[in-house]
Amino acid sequence: MNNKLVVSTSPHxxxxxxxxxxxxxxxxxxxxAGAAGVFIFGLKALGVIxxxxxxxxxxxxxxxxxxKRKVTLLDGSAFLTGLLLAYNLPPxxxxxxxxxxxxxxxxxxxxxxGGLGQNIFNPALVGRVFLVASWPKYMTIFTKPLNYDAITxxxxxxxxxxxxxxxxxxxxxxxxxxxxxxxxxxxxxxLLLGAAFLLLKGYIFWHIPITYILTVGVFTYIFGPQGxxxxxxxxxxxSGGLILGAFFMATDYVxxxxxxxxxxxxxxxxxxxxxVIRLWGGYPEGVSYAILMMxxxxxxxxxxxxxxIYGTR
Amino acid sequence: xxxxxxEFLRGIFRENPTFVLVLGLxxxxxxxxxxxxxxxxxxAATFVLLGSNVIIALLRNFIPDRIRIPCFxxxxxxxxxxxxxxxxxxxxxxxxxxxxxxxxIVVNCxxxxxxxxxxxxxxxxxxxxxxxxxxxxxxxxxxLISAIREFLGAGKLxxxxxxxxxxxxxxxxxPSGALLVIGLLLGFFNVLRGLREK
Numbered sequence: 001m002n003n004k005l006v007v008s009t010s011p012h013x014x015x016x017x018x019x020x021x022x023x024x025x026x027x028x029x030x031x032x033a034g035a036a037g038v039f040i041f042g043l044k045a046l047g048v049i050x051x052x053x054x055x056x057x058x059x060x061x062x063x064x065x066x067x068k069r070k071v072t073l074l075d076g077s078a079f080l081t082g083l084l085l086a087y088n089l090p091p092x093x094x095x096x097x098x099x100x101x102x103x104x105x106x107x108x109x110x111x112x113x114g115g116l117g118q119n120i121f122n123p124a125l126v127g128r129v130f131l132v133a134s135w136p137k138y139m140t141i142f143t144k145p146l147n148y149d150a151i152t153x154x155x156x157x158x159x160x161x162x163x164x165x166x167x168x169x170x171x172x173x174x175x176x177x178x179x180x181x182x183x184x185x186x187x188x189x190x191l192l193l194g195a196a197f198l199l200l201k202g203y204i205f206w207h208i209p210i211t212y213i214l215t216v217g218v219f220t221y222i223f224g225p226q227g228x229x230x231x232x233x234x235x236x237x238x239s240g241g242l243i244l245g246a247f248f249m250a251t252d253y254v255x256x257x258x259x260x261x262x263x264x265x266x267x268x269x270x271x272x273x274x275x276v277i278r279l280w281g282g283y284p285e286g287v288s289y290a291i292l293m294m295x296x297x298x299x300x301x302x303x304x305x306x307x308x309i310y311g312t313r
Numbered sequence: 314x315x316x317x318x319x320e321f322l323r324g325i326f327r328e329n330p331t332f333v334l335v336l337g338l339x340x341x342x343x344x345x346x347x348x349x350x351x352x353x354x355x356x357a358a359t360f361v362l363l364g365s366n367v368i369i370a371l372l373r374n375f376i377p378d379r380i381r382i383p384c385f386x387x388x389x390x391x392x393x394x395x396x397x398x399x400x401x402x403x404x405x406x407x408x409x410x411x412x413x414x415x416x417x418i419v420v421n422c423x424x425x426x427x428x429x430x431x432x433x434x435x436x437x438x439x440x441x442x443x444x445x446x447x448x449x450x451x452x453x454x455x456x457l458i459s460a461i462r463e464f465l466g467a468g469k470l471x472x473x474x475x476x477x478x479x480x481x482x483x484x485x486x487x488p489s490g491a492l493l494v495i496g497l498l499l500g501f502f503n504v505l506r507g508l509r510e511k
Contacts, residue, residue: 100482108493112500130482130484133483133484133487133489134481134482134483134484134485135480135482135483136483
């Protein structure tokens with residue numbers, strides 16, 4: 001009888017969801033894209049993914065033991081960081097690139113700030129940007145799809161930047177992933193499958209990805225190469241890491257705004273920066289920089305889009 | 314003598330200008346790309362610091378309180394001009410590498426900070442040892458930062474390649490790399506100090 005009456009403070013209704021369950025679900029939803037990447041670029045891509053994940057986990061464990069904090073290896077966040085970082089790497093990088101990248105992503109991108117929930121920037125993107133700035137030579141070598149002899153081929157966006165005409169890449173090829181690019185970003189179909197799963201389960205909301213993709217589309221359509229309103233908007237949406245970034249990295253809970261209003265501003269900003277970098281910037285692709293820059297703006301956005309507390313002005 | 318020695322040591326560890334006082338970060342960030350630049354900047358700043366500390370300590374009873382900053386700047390600028398002319402005459406390559414940061418020693422906050430916080434209140438001998446200690450502290454901090462940045466960012470030390478096949482991370486040679494290295498070192502020394510106080 002003594003144990004029948006439970007006195008507790010609200011909330012009284014719980015969902016069985018937790019941070020680690022969501023993390024593992026996001027990792028699960030990324031599997032189709034990774035499988036497609038491995039199919040398109042060969043087993044070397046699988047090696048990059050595994051190395052990156054293992055090194056992320058080892059770094060997390062090492063730093064949490066070193067700083068005498070609770071070891072949270074199985075909450076899936078380090079796993080996800082390693083996975084996302086690998087998806088952002090070209091398939092034929094030297095083996096030490098994913099190792100250093102994941103170490104940097106976890107150590108500098110996350111643990112320096114105090115671990116999960118404290119980081120300002122998306123750790124996987126911090127790792128990628130560090131690698132691009134440090135070893136541009138290896139980070140810009142992309143290989144031909146469905147050809148396992150590692151013949152190099154530039155990405156469609158890089159070709160566009162150099163002013164070359166794209167003849168043999170159709171929209172269907174772009175959609176299915178038959179193009180040079182990073183491991184996880186090429187197969188749009190697989191990415192959309194994963195994204196639909198996350199949206200249906202309610203783990204991410206449409207506000208950031210949709211505004212992000214629409215902004216890029218509209219902007220690149222308006223400022224086309226042959227004057228206003230002549231841009232190839234579908235090409236810009238389907239190429240580069242836009243879909244991967246918009247659905248899986250811009251929506252990171254820790255580094256994106258809390259309210260829907262803020263998320264729409266976040267998506268708009270990401271889209272604008274991405275389009276500006278792609279059209280006039282020095283790099284062919286700007287998704288990672290755009291998301292990192294808007295990550296930095298997130299606290300400000302949160303401050304100005306706070307929901308009104310009921311009953312106050 | 315022991316007192317002078319402790320004045321000297323204070324600048325090296327306990328009140329290290331770069332890692333504890335966090336002063337003079339502008340030249341530290343800018344010139345620490347290579348060891349030779351770091352050494353050059355460290356020695357130049359130490360010379361200016363020594364000179365200005367001694368002269369300001371000598372003049373401390375004659376400088377009116379209200380216009381002390383312009384007076385300090387005049388003294389410091391004199392020594393910076395001497396340094397710059399000497400450097401141009403004897404080591405034009407170093408002068409080119411350091412560029413605008415040599416004349417900018419005038420506004421280096423270590424120099425002005427020590428004049429304001431120490432030399433204008435203390436005797437000449439004490440100020441001399443304070444300047445020397447701060448200078449050596451600045452030199453070793455610069456040496457450490459530029460050694461890390463040159464080794465990891467260019468794969469070299471003093472311009473010599475050490476390990477064949479080592480792939481340097483270019484980002485450490487860039488300004489963002491300087492901020493990264495200094496930030497991590499600051500954190501490291503804070504941890505060390507925390508351990509010692511415990």
